[in-house]
Amino acid sequence: MASIEMKNIVKKYGDGYPAVNDxxxxxxxxxxxxxVGPSGCGKSTLLRMIVGLEDITSGDMVIGGTRVNEKAPRDRNLSMVFQNYALYPHLSVFENIAFPLRLAKTPEEEVQKKVNDAAAVLELNEHLxxxxxxxxxxxxxxxxxxRAIVRDADAFLFDEPLSNLDAKLRGQMRTEIARLQRRLGITTVYVTHDQTEAMTLGDRVCVLRKGVIQQVASPRExxxxPVNLFVAGFIGSPPMNFLPATVSESALDTPFGKIELDADRAAKVAGKDLVLVGxxxxxxxxxxxxDEAKKPLGSxxxxRVDVTEWLGDSQFAYIPYEAPAEVEAKLKELSRELDSDQLRTQAIVSIDSTSRIREGREAEFWLDARKIHVFDxxxxxxxxxxxxxxxxLTRIAAEDRAEQVANAREAAQA
Incomplete structure (x- = not known):
């Protein structure tokens, strides 16, 4: 097992464009x-630099306390799982799993034990x-x-391993990967564009935008x-709503009326004119x-509701609103960058499935003003x-992770 340190890593291609930037x-x-991040954000490039499949333009890659910039992939003791599986079609399941052990000239008895142990963990015994x-x-x-498990590697690297699977199977495999990582307690770096995978799997999540880190934190943080509009818009499904608002003393004037701010938030937005409310x-x-007792805590x-979507356990209501041209342009730009078509001049409201709100009619909504964010x-x-x-939030997540790793390694030694 090993830690991975990246120090001012830069990757530039022939045209000088920094696919990964500092x-x-x-x-x-x-x-x-x-x-995690949208297409072209540099996440797969960064993963390939960790494993050694991409050269590093500048900066230091340190694995287990050793600088590995000049080391070949085979000398870094890392196991990588690719998006397209990369299996050998002429070999059996047993021999595909055993392949790295054969390359290392591992004794046959150890090969049999390691492959069978891995197959048992992954429920592949019947398919060997x-x-x-x-x-x-x-x-x-x-x-x-x-094949990755049997290598006794210092770390696992996953490059969008579930993107070729259907939605139901993705959910099942996501759970299996989480259980496997917790059981083995091994350092794991996992690339995905699916923010649901990011939120459910990771101890921490690194959000990338055009090769630059935006925020590294626990999923809950x-x-x-969120540190900025990009992270707020990318994390969450449906995404966060962004409403234009003008600042008026301790309140925000939005298309849906006035939202009162507490003293702390009012001080943070003082001096601003136009803002976006998240x-x-x-x-x-x-x-x-x-509840009547709860109503004074919000607005x-x-x-008028444009469209409703009933999902059984909840429902969504779509409420269009007017926005200044510069705000509409900003939301369109952000929507394109996030590969999303939902960041428009409409609010997506999640309400209880028992609500009788209907599309095409006016309805009364309550907003929890304690939880809003205000963006420049x-x-x-x-x-x-x-x-x-x-x-x-991130400290608590780190403590939980450390305890799980310690328990996994204690169980493995026993």
Missing amino acids: VSMDIADGEFMIL QRKPANLSGGQRQRVAMG LYEQ IRPEYFEDASLV TFTA PESGENLTRDPEAGAE
């Missing part, structure tokens, strides 16, 4: 780190004599994972304390279903972020 990050021994062509997509991905869909409720407004529309900075609260 990335510095420490991944602790046994940590599950997620690299099959060829990859006779397996399902999920089984092929488990074979690729088995990213969700509750509101998660679940921060809204059908006003008719809100109530009336709006020019810089994208979250003006009301609480760094201390965010750091506490």
Whole structure:
């Protein structure tokens, strides 16, 4: 097992464009780190530099305390699982898993034990004599994972391993990967563009934008304390709503009415004129279903519902609103960058499935004003972020991870 340190890592191609730009990050021994971001953000390039498949233009890559910039991939003792499985079609499942052991000239008795142990963990015992062509997509991905497990590597590297699977199978494999990593307690770096995978798998998540780190934090900190518009818009499904607002003393005037601010938030936005208010869909409720004692903690407004989507356990209501041209342009630009078509001049509201709100009609909504974020529309900075609260969330996650790693290694030694 090993830690991974990246110090001012830069990757430039022939045209001089920095695919990865001055990335510095420490991944602790046994940590599950997620690299996430839209297409072209540099996450796969960074992973390939860790394993040695891409040269590093400048900076230091340190694995287990040793600088590895000039080391070949085979000398870094890392196991990588690729998006396309990379299995040998003419070999059986057993021989595909055993392949790295054969290359290392491992004694046959040890090969048999390691392959069978890995197959038991991944529930592949019944398929060891099959060829990859006779397996399902999920089984092929488990074979690729088995090949990584048997190597006794210092770290696992996953490059979008679930993107070729259907939605149901992705959910199952996501759970299997999480259980496997917790059981082995091995350092893991996992690349994905799917923020659901990022939020459910990682101890910490690194959000990248055009090769630059935006925020590295626990999934909960990213969700509750995003550092800027980009992170706030990328993390969450449906994404955070961004409403234009003007600052008026201790209140924000939005298309849905006035939102009162507490003294701390009012001080943070003082001096601003036009801002963007960030509101998660679940921060809204059908006003008719809100307890009377809770109502004074938020704001109530009336709006016309354009479309509703009933999902069984909840439902979404879409509420269009008017926005200044510069705000609309900003949201369109952010939407393109995030590969999303939902960041438009409409609010997505998540309400209880029992609500009788109907599309095409006006309805009364309640907004929890305690949870809103306020962003600078020019810089994208979250003006009301609480760094201390965010750091506490990540600290708790780190303690949980350290305890899980210690328990996994203790169990392995026993």
